[in-house]
Amino acid sequence: MKNLVCFASRTIYETMEQITLNGKGVVFVVDDHEKFLATITDGDIRRAILSKISLGAKIESLVKKNSKEFQLLLSRFPAEIAKKLQRPSASANIGTPVEELLNMVSERINIIPLLKDHKVVDYFQHKALFYAPIASPCLRGNELKYVVECLETNWISSQGRFIPIFEKMISDYCGLKFGVAVSNGTVALHLALMTLNIAEGDEVIVPDLTFGATINAVLQARATPVIVDVEPDSWCIDPLLIEKAITKKTKAIIPVHIYGQMANMKKISEIAKKNNLFIIEDCAESIGAAFENKMSGGFSDIACYSFFANKVITTGEGGMCLTNSKELDERMKVLRDHGMSKTKRYWHDHVGMNYRLTNIQAAIGVAQVEQIDSFAMRRNQIRSLYEEKLSHNPLFTPQMKIKDRKSITWLVTFLMDKRIDIDKMISLACEINIDLRPFFYPLSEMEPFKKFKFETCPVTNDLSSRGLCFPTSMVFSDEEYCRIIRSLDEISHKCIKFL
Ligand SMILES: Cc1ncc(COP(=O)(O)O)c(C=O)c1O
Structure with a gap:
């Protein structure tokens, strides 16, 4: 959230930097009292640059419709674009039903600030544009x-x-x-x-x-x-x-x-x-x-x-x-x-x-x-968040912590209860753009390898039928992870098989 909110006194250049860092393509511009003014997109900044508006101008000038910068912007583009630019930014009060929020999402802005007393406290993002991959590289260093x-x-x-x-x-x-x-x-x-x-x-x-x-x-x-x-x-x-x-x-x-x-x-x-x-x-x-x-x-x-x-x-x-x-x-x-x-x-x-x-x-x-130490720390934080937020749900058992062994979080993994239909869980999560992966299949069950099995492998068979890997990408914030976890928690109850 911190990287999404931008004071109106910041320059266009600084705002551009903030949008790059938050990875959302937008910022929510607020006044000195943190009251929401408008949503500015990376497209708005691109148009400002094309209109030769100075990068040192305040971002406020793109919000105030009567500023000379905004007028310059309007004069630069054809009427139908200018009309779209003049529309007020969408916002909603916290607690607004999802159906209403979905109606507010436009082609230009897929992310709606959620307000309490005019201050931005959360945001809604159209799910089709949200995708939580199982993992993604983090290449923000040298x-x-x-x-x-x-x-x-x-x-x-x-x-x-x-x-x-x-x-x-x-x-x-x-x-x-x-x-x-x-x-x-x-x-x-x-x-x-x-x-x-x-x-x-x-x-x-x-x-x-x-x-x-x-x-x-x-x-x-x-x-x-x-x-x-x-x-x-x-x-x-x-x-x-x-x-x-x-x-x-x-x-x-x-x-x-x-x-x-x-x-x-x-x-x-x-x-x-x-x-x-x-x-x-x-x-x-x-x-x-x-x-x-x-x-x-x-x-x-x-x-x-x-x-x-x-x-x-x-x-x-x-x-x-x-x-x-x-x-x-x-x-x-x-x-x-x-x-x-x-x-x-x-x-x-x-x-x-x-x-x-x-x-x-x-x-x-x-x-x-x-960056490896900070990566390891963040991955462990993500794992702790999953473990904490799912601890009330007996359908999820986290990977065991073993005395004298320090594990590293490669992927966050859980064993699901025997009653859970793993394939259904993966496909329901996929519908809301959350990427889940099953555990590896037992080598001893696959055609090219089965002849090399020493004895039956009941433990691997059990783990493989119940294990799931969850998104562990470092690009998401704690708030985003809380939402992902909440969705998985909800979905799990819909995947109970009648044995
Ligand atoms: C346990 C294990 N061994 C070996 C490999 C092979 O590594 P690479 O994909 O770099 O060839 C992987 C990679 O996914 C792995 O998980």
Whole structure:
């Protein structure tokens, strides 16, 4: 709300800046006593600039119909536009029925200020123009500045200063020694497997509840995945089942810290040590999470990260492998770059791939890491808001908080009551432009992967049938989240199945 209300004494330039920051395309102009005067749109400002009205003029001049600036504006445009500009701005008293508010929404203004004693206390926005995506990138730091630097200096490919900086920033943040930036999280997993010489005949243990990339990477390495079930509390791979699934052929375990929650890395590390197995943590969803104060990734031979646009930090597409081993770091850097010798150009010592990240992507990544602490804080606030506002509704059970584990909010996730029809919930939310996602489907249920199941996976089956991810985009304010949450709360009651 704060960014929507604008004092009449502000300049046109300042108002333009405010509209850019609030992302709504409008401001509500108020007088010195905070009484509502008019709604000014970004279109009004565009027309003022075209009419050569000074950017230093007060915004009040576009509100007062008898000002010389307003008259200049009218003279510049054809009669039918001038007529529309003279119409008073719509406003309504708080408590006005929705049907009435819908009638007030016009093509020019889809957002109506709601007043109490002439002061703006809330606003109504036409739902068709409101869309709450599950996630969206937040690129309001130095992203543009650093990308412009890449373009101006011509370093747009996979060399340039931002790549080593990005690698160092991520490895420092996660507490590992070396970082190898790659083109996405899936190839990070594949590069890790290649680097550890995991290949045909080797078995790799993976959880049933994960995104397909985890198992696809194992299959691309021609190894055999072994799918085991997850724990009901953490939703991550069950250490007891790992132990059961180990054979002479097992070479590695890939724990996935699902939805930002850490797997039991203490037990998994003990098992790996006892059986001489590699650990490759899939940290695509967990950058910043920790287990007993050790950051996610810190338990690995090689840890893998994703910087896809829906992740905590993004480079558009992008990923990274982290390790504490100098030898593995050097080998990964060679394999990422076609397996070419570092000292003899075009001489191949190994079979490799082109898994490089570009300097432009790394530039965005550097700007994102600069903001990672504030992103983590805001995501956790959003999660707390959902948990607080839905705590009275027994149909929603939040992701569990586990002692000694610090989770990161990647997506806000809840388990719905067994009676809830998840598909109906998703489609009713979709009708009011709220994007909900189901949990990942069990790998063991899907045709390409089902033959790799170790045993039945009842826990994943249950979680997958009841789990929902909610909008976690950082562009919305608390007020907007309260509205989203209220709608979800209401919808949930309409989705109860008769069992
Ligand atoms: C658990 C998990 N692993 C791996 C990946 C793959 O990352 P990317 O999309 O960057 O290839 C993802 C991405 O969504 C993921 O959620």
